[in-house]
């Protein structure tokens with residue numbers, strides 16, 4: 202009989218986010234330790250392929266790579282592709298980062314850039330600050346984004362070098378710090394300032410210092426990681442890792458080609474995954490082929506109403522059908538309109554994605570999904586149960602389920618205080634087998 206999988210709590214723990222990890226604090230990820238214990242306990246054979254179709258900040262690809270396993274990470278948000286790519290930068294690159302950053306900064310200082318008036322950075326920054334940030338970005342792009350990444354039709358972010366990705370992450374963090382006044386009580390949300398509101402005006406020296414300090418700390422953390430790795434006598438060779446910009450609804454993966462899936466699907470709590478990375482998307486503007494709005498619409502969990510009508514499908518299972526029916530009949534305003542339609546969009550995209558994941562899995566292989574329940578007003582959205590049923594409809598069997606109680610929910614639902622509902626949320630680890 203196969204050895205049981207070792208499942209730790211998937212709750213985020215800020216204290217564990219130090220060193221190299223501390224630079225990838227994107228929300229909604231599961232901890233590195235959770236992924237490592239699980240992958241190690243799976244005792245996968247050499248050459249096995251691990252897939253995370255909603256890779257986010259790339260915890261799965263990072264851990265798999267450290268264990269010498271081959272992995273594929275998919276995400277639709279270009280910011281997450283850059284972040285996940287930077288995270289697997291080999292420690293041998295640590296020494297190159299600082300001199301590169303110094304050259305990039307000196308070029309940015311010496312040439313004044315004429316900013317395109319439609320540059321998205323102007324949403325948060327005054328023209329001079331935006332122009333200097335764009336100057337740094339342009340120099341990262343010009344010196345490090347190679348010709349392999351660019352083609353006449355598009356930029357292939359998947360091919361961006363780890364070094365370029367790391368310098369982008371350093372610039373992301375510098376800008377995040379500068380736009381802190383526009384963060385709300387929800388840590389993942391960054392608002393766009395009103396037309397009349399003052400934009401951030403920071404002297405070039407401040408922007409340059411933030412950027413350089415981030416690069417310095419990243420280089421030191423990576424070097425420290427290299428030293429720690431050397432202490433492990435038989436440190437595994439880093440596993441090959443592919444990070445692809447793709448939509449799980451339409452992704453193309455070989456049938457029966459994947460040995461293990463470890464992932465956490467987008468939540469159904471009206472989290473706008475692009476709003477959380479607005480400033481990073483603005484920085485990446487020249488590398489993007491799609492507007493942030495169009496990207497937001499394509500995301501699973503989108504807060505935009507789908508263009509075409511969607512019908513409830515039997516393959517979403519009975520729990521989903523019951524929940525949607527109750528939602529449609531809910532007396533509160535906009536339930537039968539906006540909220541019903543955005544929920545239909547979520548389940549439609551989830552079901553299509555689960556079908557693709559199931560097709561890609563080898564018979565007998567496991568898929569582990571970390572899923573959180575939530576409330577719509579007073580209605581329980583039992584997402585773990587719904588996803589279990591959707592999986593079963595697409596040829597997966599639920600082998601095991603472990604529940605963990607969370608004190609607070611990743612929730613930005615309006616009016617949550619006016620309804621009675623239990624506090625916190627349940628995060629479930631669903632173990633499927635094909």
Ligand SMILES: C[S@@+](CC[C@H](N)C(=O)[O-])C[C@H]1O[C@@H](n2cnc3c(N)ncnc32)[C@H](O)[C@@H]1O
Nearest residue numbers: 230231255257258260276277278448449500501
């Ligand atoms: C819960 S997060 C995953 C977090 C990840 N486990 C980590 O450690 O950071 C879900 C991810 O799904 C991505 N996503 C949403 N819709 C998608 C789609 N249609 N195709 C691919 N990725 C999508 C979001 O950009 C987000 O990064």
